[in-house]
Amino acid sequence: MIAADAPNPKTADLEAAAAEARDRLDAHVREMVAWHFDEATGSPFWLEWAHGLDFDPKDEIGGYADLVHLGHFQDEWLRGGPVRRWVPKGLAGQPISVFETGGTTGVPKSRVNIEDFRIDYEQFSDSLSDETFPRGGDWLMLGPTGPRRLRLAIEHLAQHRGGVCFFVDLDPRWVNRLVGDGRLRELEAYKDHVISQALTVLRAHDIRCLFTTPKLLEALCQKIDLVKAGIQGIFCGGTEMNAQFHRFAREELVPGVDFVPTYGNTLMGLAHSRPFDPAVGDYSIVYYPPQPRAVIELVDPDDTTRTVGYGETGRVMLTTLTREFFMPRFLERDEAERAEPIPLYPWDGVSDLRLWAPLRETVSVGVY
Amino acid sequence: MLHLPILRGGVGQGDAPYRSLNVEVLPHVVTGKPVAEVSQANPGLIARDLARSAERRRVLEGLSGRELLAICGRAAKLFVEGELPCGIDGERQSPADYVRQLSSTTGMPEALCRANMAKLEFVFAEMERVLAGLSRGLDPEALDRGFIEEDGRTVSYLAQADSLGIILPSNSPGVHSLWLPSIALKTPVTLKPGSREPWTPLRACQAFLAAGCPPEAVAFYPTSHSGGAEILLGCGRSMLFGDQHTVRPWKNDHRVQLHGPGWSKVLLAADAFSAHDEGAILDVVAESVASNGGRSCVNASGVWVDRAAARGREFAAALAERLAGIEARPLDHPQAALAGFGDRRVAEAMSRMVDQHLATGGAEDLTARYRPVGDRLVEVDGLTYLLPTVVWCDDRNHPLAQTELLFPFVSVVEVDLQSDLDDLPPSLVVSALTDDANLRRRLLGHRSVERLNLGSIPTSRVSWDQPHEGNLFGHLYRQRSFQASA
Numbered sequence: 001m002i003a004a005d006a007p008n009p010k011t012a013d014l015e016a017a018a019a020e021a022r023d024r025l026d027a028h029v030r031e032m033v034a035w036h037f038d039e040a041t042g043s044p045f046w047l048e049w050a051h052g053l054d055f056d057p058k059d060e061i062g063g064y065a066d067l068v069h070l071g072h073f074q075d076e077w078l079r080g081g082p083v084r085r086w087v088p089k090g091l092a093g094q095p096i097s098v099f100e101t102g103g104t105t106g107v108p109k110s111r112v113n114i115e116d117f118r119i120d121y122e123q124f125s126d127s128l129s130d131e132t133f134p135r136g137g138d139w140l141m142l143g144p145t146g147p148r149r150l151r152l153a154i155e156h157l158a159q160h161r162g163g164v165c166f167f168v169d170l171d172p173r174w175v176n177r178l179v180g181d182g183r184l185r186e187l188e189a190y191k192d193h194v195i196s197q198a199l200t201v202l203r204a205h206d207i208r209c210l211f212t213t214p215k216l217l218e219a220l221c222q223k224i225d226l227v228k229a230g231i232q233g234i235f236c237g238g239t240e241m242n243a244q245f246h247r248f249a250r251e252e253l254v255p256g257v258d259f260v261p262t263y264g265n266t267l268m269g270l271a272h273s274r275p276f277d278p279a280v281g282d283y284s285i286v287y288y289p290p291q292p293r294a295v296i297e298l299v300d301p302d303d304t305t306r307t308v309g310y311g312e313t314g315r316v317m318l319t320t321l322t323r324e325f326f327m328p329r330f331l332e333r334d335e336a337e338r339a340e341p342i343p344l345y346p347w348d349g350v351s352d353l354r355l356w357a358p359l360r361e362t363v364s365v366g367v368y
Numbered sequence: 369m370l371h372l373p374i375l376r377g378g379v380g381q382g383d384a385p386y387r388s389l390n391v392e393v394l395p396h397v398v399t400g401k402p403v404a405e406v407s408q409a410n411p412g413l414i415a416r417d418l419a420r421s422a423e424r425r426r427v428l429e430g431l432s433g434r435e436l437l438a439i440c441g442r443a444a445k446l447f448v449e450g451e452l453p454c455g456i457d458g459e460r461q462s463p464a465d466y467v468r469q470l471s472s473t474t475g476m477p478e479a480l481c482r483a484n485m486a487k488l489e490f491v492f493a494e495m496e497r498v499l500a501g502l503s504r505g506l507d508p509e510a511l512d513r514g515f516i517e518e519d520g521r522t523v524s525y526l527a528q529a530d531s532l533g534i535i536l537p538s539n540s541p542g543v544h545s546l547w548l549p550s551i552a553l554k555t556p557v558t559l560k561p562g563s564r565e566p567w568t569p570l571r572a573c574q575a576f577l578a579a580g581c582p583p584e585a586v587a588f589y590p591t592s593h594s595g596g597a598e599i600l601l602g603c604g605r606s607m608l609f610g611d612q613h614t615v616r617p618w619k620n621d622h623r624v625q626l627h628g629p630g631w632s633k634v635l636l637a638a639d640a641f642s643a644h645d646e647g648a649i650l651d652v653v654a655e656s657v658a659s660n661g662g663r664s665c666v667n668a669s670g671v672w673v674d675r676a677a678a679r680g681r682e683f684a685a686a687l688a689e690r691l692a693g694i695e696a697r698p699l700d701h702p703q704a705a706l707a708g709f710g711d712r713r714v715a716e717a718m719s720r721m722v723d724q725h726l727a728t729g730g731a732e733d734l735t736a737r738y739r740p741v742g743d744r745l746v747e748v749d750g751l752t753y754l755l756p757t758v759v760w761c762d763d764r765n766h767p768l769a770q771t772e773l774l775f776p777f778v779s780v781v782e783v784d785l786q787s788d789l790d791d792l793p794p795s796l797v798v799s800a801l802t803d804d805a806n807l808r809r810r811l812l813g814h815r816s817v818e819r820l821n822l823g824s825i826p827t828s829r830v831s832w833d834q835p836h837e838g839n840l841f842g843h844l845y846r847q848r849s850f851q852a853s854a
Contacts, residue, residue, distance in 0.1 A: 182616055182617030183617070184597060184600075184601065184617050184618075185621070188601055214412070215411075215412070217412075218411070218412030218415060218416070219415075221412075221416070222415060222416065222419055240410075242389075242390065242410075243389040243390075244388050244389040244390040244408075244410050245410055245412070247389055248410055248412060248413055251381070252380070252381070252413070252416065253412070253416075283389060284389075
């Protein structure tokens with residue numbers, strides 16, 4: 001028995017792991033700042049931007065907290081070209097992919113990619129169970145492909161695990177048009193068209209693993225019993241994901257299937273969700289960013305230099321720190337509650353991620 | 369805290385009420401403090417349950433029309449007198465609890481809540497009469513057997529839907545009278561309650577269940593806008609209540625019966641003023657405008673006075689004086705006749721909109737001079753109210769002559785009734801005070817008029833054996849050709 005005033009070894013271990021993660025993050029920040037603001041390796045955008053500063057980031061930024069000196073990354077910078085200004089000189093000459101975000105209003109944001117999506121998804125692969133996402137098992141990716149990172153990333157995940165990936169596309173920009181115009185019958189027809197293609201693939205091939213969005217999973221499950229169809233693991237992400245959907249999926253849509261909620265976007269990479277423990281039955285979804293490659297901080301919307309307390313609601317501030325992409329302190333359009341570190345991910349997480357309240361009445365989300 | 373559950377119509381995970389992890393809090397309109405929390409159904413859960421609607425219908429079809437009418441009769445008493453299940457943890461709700469809770473989240477005075485309760489009791493209790501009105505006297509056995517011999521002719525009706533979906537508003541509980549007959553017509557209901565008014569549909573469902581209805585008969589899904597869309601897409605027939613913006617996408621969908629804005633009107637022909645004294649006409653118009661707090665689609669928002677009467681402005685002033693006598697009172701006051709606004713900003717926006725249109729000219733708020741404090745927007749016991757407003761418009765095309773608002777608001781205009789009648793815009797109810805045979809005949813054939821009252825009948829006075837904004841029986845069943853060899 002542990003005495004009341006004695007330190008709990010588990011807590012102490014977690015605190016030590018968290019401190020180590022913080023040190024690792026600070027070191028990583030220094031390394032990334034040195035890379036992106038060096039004339040030999042940095043991108044044209046950041047080098048030019050740094051000329052407007054009255055300090056040298058390489059000198060001033062000693063860790064994550066010092067990124068505050070750089071202000072907030074503006075998403076407008078990513079709308080329109082030339083996209084090559086984002087390619088670090090240190091990576092010149094390598095094949096470049098361009099991935100786009102939503103694109104439902106105006107010019108979509110674009111991010112250049114070389115190897116990041118592969119690295120992100122390989123790291124994510126390590127968190128998947130070999131039992132439920134079997135090595136060598138084939139995948140179906142049912143969701144937005146087109147100019148999105150998902151198209152190549154899910155295929156790479158499948159290939160990395162020894163499988164092949166089949167695709168059925170859903171164009172969210174068209175879906176948004178239909179929703180915006182109130183053409184709900186056409187929306188239904190389009191959904192049926194997408195789902196019938198997925199059913200064809202599932203019946204024609206031996207598929208074991210599935211990536212899809214909550215809405216498409218619901219629609220698919222109205223037509224087919226995925227357990228009987230041989231699906232063992234589902235990797236699912238999208239704006240409709242919340243604790244109720246998670247529970248509904250496990251209890252009713254796909255009981256017995258390994259259901260892995262995820263949060264990812266083109267700018268960050270892929271966050272990991274807290275593993276579900278059936279014995280506890282806590283369906284709340286807590287995401288942990290792939291630190292140190294990306295950091296999510298929840299901040300007070302009125303004072304973005306203040307991190308909210310654990311359990312408190314804050315606006316998502318995202319920082320991406322890879323050799324390909326440097327994006328300090330970008331204010332996302334999401335909010336969440338700050339979650340404590342856990343042994344598996346000894347840094348801050350976010351729970352109940354959702355659209356930032358002031359935007360909720362004006363932005364159309366969750367359409368696919 | 370009291371937690372209102374989802375009822376999944378006997379499918380899904382069985383008969384037990386369902387507690388969602390998505391919860392919305394229902395705040396008190398005055399204090400803002402939580403009155404209850406409400407489980408929210410995720411759209412996929414609704415879609416999944418709707419896939420089993422045929423099973424639900426089969427269960428209800430297992431009961432005879434007579435048995436269902438008996439259930440309605442028992443439900444009438446239970447609805448007004450019973451201690452019915454309410455919360456997911458076994459909390460029960462007395463009639464007094466219901467009235468208090470309903471008032472506390474909608475701002476409707478308790479006196480009006482009780483009046484609406486009586487309306488619903490009537491429809492439950494008089495279901496046979498209501499059905500006879502909807503089906504023009506069809507023997508309920510016709511639905512039991514699938515066909516019937518009537519006056520030597522074989523008549524058969526075919527059900528059009530396994531479940532009736534209903535997207536409900538929060539403005540007035542009386543609206544629930546419209547879907548209650550669906551159960552007696554052997555069609556299970558799938559309800560999305562208004563966000564501030566889950567109380568009445570839940571209590572109606574519980575009254576049906578306590579009266580012996582199978583759980584398959586009623587499904588109750590508090591949910592989001594997209595959950596509502598699942599209901600409209602997944603039910604063979606639906607009723608949709610909402611504003612113009614809400615109903616627009618469903619306008620050309622024959623499966624969805626739209627209950628949008630009412631734009632109900634009173635027409636006063638020149639001969640009305642010679643046939644009736646002005647006090648009697650004022651009674652009809654005032655009740656049309658202000659009954660039920662002016663919250664119903666059957667409340668009049670426009671009065672057309674025949675120019676030939678040369679009394680329009682004078683009548684409008686008299687109406688303003690009469691309606692200005694309606695005071696804002698606390699929700700529990702026995703004479704309270706106005707509903708409060710839970711969100712002050714909504715009331716402010718409405719009042720501001722009226723003022724902006726007044727400022728453009730061509731219209732005058734005649735009630736202003738009679739109000740004790742002069743302002744349309746008042747606060748009583750911490751709750752915001754909009755006082756009755758009568759606006760005189762110089763022209764029937766003035767924006768305020770085409771406005772309907774959620775309080776006793778009415779425009780009065782002079783028109784040339786004989787020539788302008790063809791331009792009468794869509795109106796849920798028209799009460800026309802005239803003995804002019806030509807006008808009456810034209811009104812009887814006017815396609816912009818849904819319900820027509822000829823004579824001194826307020827627009828808000830509903831006859832339960834008449835269809836309302838489309839006939840529910842005709843929506844749920846169609847007559848089919850049928851022959852059987854002996």
